[in-house]
């Protein structure tokens with residue numbers, strides 16, 4: 672648009688930004704998600720096959736995965752600006768991946784995606800949710816801590832190449848939701864004590880997780 676396309680009474684810069692909409696991730700989202708993936712995880716980006724495999728377990732009564740995308744919608748169509756996925760196995764949820772486009776950082780979108788994944792963990796009746804995060808990814812760690820995740824251990828050299836350690840974080844089911852987001856409630860009913868740290872690495876098709 673050029674300056675002359677605008678009516679004098681129009682002030683587009685002051686229009687309230689529409690928030691991205693969260694919805695289920697489908698196979699046609701894989702391509703735009705991969706673009707973000709390669710930009711945000713340049714050293715260990717997931718392959719298309721890994722997303723296809725995850726989504727294959729995300730539907731039907733035996734589903735063990737929940738994947739969501741965040742999409743902005745404007746006159747020119749939609750743009751995927753965030754995504755996240757959770758796996759649920761034997762009452763343990765696992766944040767497989769979570770990411771938002773750089774131009775969305777600090778807008779609360781990461782919190783909204785995490786809230787959606789924690790809600791999925793409740794739906795799957797998880798007693799706890801685990802994740803791995805690079806020890807040098809302070810921004811993500813702060814987000815997780817705000818939601819009640821606590822560091823429970825380190826996996827040495829988890830991220831290859833680069834040999835970067837992963838912090839393992841855990842959030843029990845009886846954790847209070849993020850106070851800034853009342854919609855992020857977490858079911859506390861019938862949450863039994865959880866055993867020690869499970870080895871969750873082997874459940875990820877031999878790859879690293881991004882959350």
Ligand SMILES: CC(C)(COP(=O)(O)OP(=O)(O)OC[C@H]1O[C@@H](n2cnc3c(N)ncnc32)[C@H](O)[C@@H]1OP(=O)(O)O)[C@@H](O)C(=O)NCCC(=O)NCCS
Nearest residue numbers: 769770771776777778779780781782804811813814881882
């Ligand atoms: C980590 C990541 C998902 C966080 O996403 P995000 O969209 O920036 O998350 P949020 O905006 O919800 O929160 C980030 C910060 O912005 C702040 N924030 C939230 N809403 C805000 C708003 N409306 N205005 C200003 N700041 C805001 C939050 O307080 C938070 O800061 P804090 O952690 O110091 O409290 C994102 O940085 C990312 O994709 N990083 C690259 C991929 C990655 O590392 N993924 C995690 C792998 S384990």
